Amino acid sequence: MRPVDTLRLLVLAAIWGASFLFMRIIAPVLGTVPTAFFRVSIAAGGLLVILWLMRIDWDFRGKFKICLLLGMINSGLPATLYSLAAQVLPAGYSSIFNATTPLMGVLIGGLFFNQKLSLVKIAGVFLGLFGVGILTRAGPVAFDLELLIGALACLLATTSYGFAGFLAHRWLDQQGGLDPRLATVGSMLGATLLLLPLFGYSVISHPPASWGGSSVWLSLLGLGLVCTAFAYILFFRLLSDIGPLSSMTVTFMIPPFGVLWGALFLDEPLSWAHLYGGVLIAVALWLVLKPVAVAKASAGGH
Secondary structure (H helix, E strand, O other): OOHHHHHHHHHHHHHHHHHHHHHHHHHHHHOHHHHHHHHHHHHHHHHHHHHHHOOOOOOOOOOHHHHHHHHHHHHHHHHHHHHHHHOOOOHHHHHHHHHHHHHHHHHHHHHHOOOOOOHHHHHHHHHHHHHHHHHHOOOOOOOOHHHHHHHHHHHHHHHHHHHHHHHHHHHHOHHHOOOHHHHHHHHHHHHHHHHHHHHHHHHHHOOOOOOOOHHHHHHHHHHHHHHHHHHHHHHHHHHHHHOHHHHHOHHHHHHHHHHHHHHHHHOOOOOHHHHHHHHHHHHHHHHHHOOOOOOOOOOOOO
């Protein structure tokens, strides 16, 4: 992997780690569906303006409907599930559960996409999950029904990411690929279309008790424009450059950032378990990302 790709993974991890902080601020005030809807719709609107100012060529190469579908799987559904989790879990917890994405990717790739992985990479994934388990013990949340609901929501979200990563690599990179900026805006529009009727129903049937203040709406702007619009441009570019499984390993790098942002801005507690888990996750990341040695064929006659 090129150094620039590693740097992109780090930047993406820091940004997505902050998304759990923002959701923890927003979701308890606005609720699950409004949080998810505003996230993807703000991202879609921001992307449309940015790409219009950049005078980009709006050629989807016949893949616009595919982008809409991917957006529902990769953005709309996970945004809703993580907004649900954010109502009951600290930001650090959600980011930790998010680290199961590579494991889901391995399982989904093996079951549905004929992917073969070396034992080293599989060991790396499970070592990363062990690190996640250690980090989980560091949080303040008791093991109860709320934790189970939040955890299940996060795991369903990572399953969506696992499927979407392979589908995006298969559907968008064929026939010359697609500009990641177009893939991102199409994805956000698809997620917005999915959540629009749900948002309308939720506002009519269960309107939020409060629409929040400046901190909530500034958090929404950060969540929509930075953690979603910009982050997904970066993610689709990584999918194209390094493939779905390597791109999914960004989730191993998100928990340290999620825990850090939660501790700095929400006073979520820190302990030595965070350090131990972080080290294990770093080793796991190296195992999963390190190049596979290719055996050289022996020339005959010597």
